[in-house]
Amino acid sequence: MPPSSTTWTIAEIANEFSVTHRALRHYEQMGLLSPERVGPNGSRRLYDKRDHIRLALILRGRRLGFPLEEIGTIIDMYDDQPGEAGQLRYLLDQIQDRRADLQRRRADIDQSLGELEELEARCHSDLKRLS
Amino acid sequence: MPPSSTTWTIAEIANEFSVTHRALRHYEQMGLLSPERVGPNGSRRLYDKRDHIRLALILRGRRLGFPLEEIGTIIDMYDDQPGEAGQLRYLLDQIQDRRADLQRRRADIDQSLGELEELEARCHSDLKRLS
DNA sequence: GACGATATTGACGTTAACGTAAACGTAAAC
């Protein structure tokens, strides 16, 4: 077994992130991951540092409820650092959109957290009233 | 037309929240909404203030990526204020769970926003380098 | 009371994100 410091088998990475093999192959088919192939006939997947990072981003995106396709375009923003001015300006635009979306979501969350606190307060006072 | 201050037809509420009639009927079937029925044979839906409020909560939940079923149990927490101590304590527990979830999500969002800023900075410096 | 606008109830279709089973290859351990 080579030191698994920078590479992972499918079982290792699936276990680390608690996802199924099927999900990993699905992400690969969607173009979100592209593990190397090893073995004489190239019959086994081998995930490297880049895949590892991308998978973490994929799962965070999923926790936030983003569709996989959108997640793909988002994490590609990080990976494909463009060298041309036009593309850079376009990327900056995309960043603004993403930021606006995330800020809206955070506002929704803060709203929800606020209402939860109200409800909690009501509960506590009701409990006191009952004792 | 009675003053639509506290009641809405399906067209009105659908229009206000930019959802389809179909979606409203779906939410109703999931038990998230329960509009009155009006007309002799009770053949038309009439949404009141409570439905209006619940719909707003439903859509916020949807924006945050929650499944409708979970949204249902969440907004029921607000509506069914229990009067018994055991139920109140149970509700307080639920509130903690929900809060933890929302805080995790906010942490994910803040992470993402932070990384976006890094990327933005890189873009800007790359643009300067090119000029 | 005819007619267009609005609403209702089925019922089947669709998309996303995998689950699951089958059938088979390969590597590891004994």
Next chain:
DNA sequence: GTTTACGTTTACGTTAACGTCAATATCGTC
């Protein structure tokens, strides 16, 4: 060198959240 564990492809199944007809009813208006 054969079990045993791990991995692969193919392909059909599933769930959620509606979309999209089609057929029918009813309301408001002239």
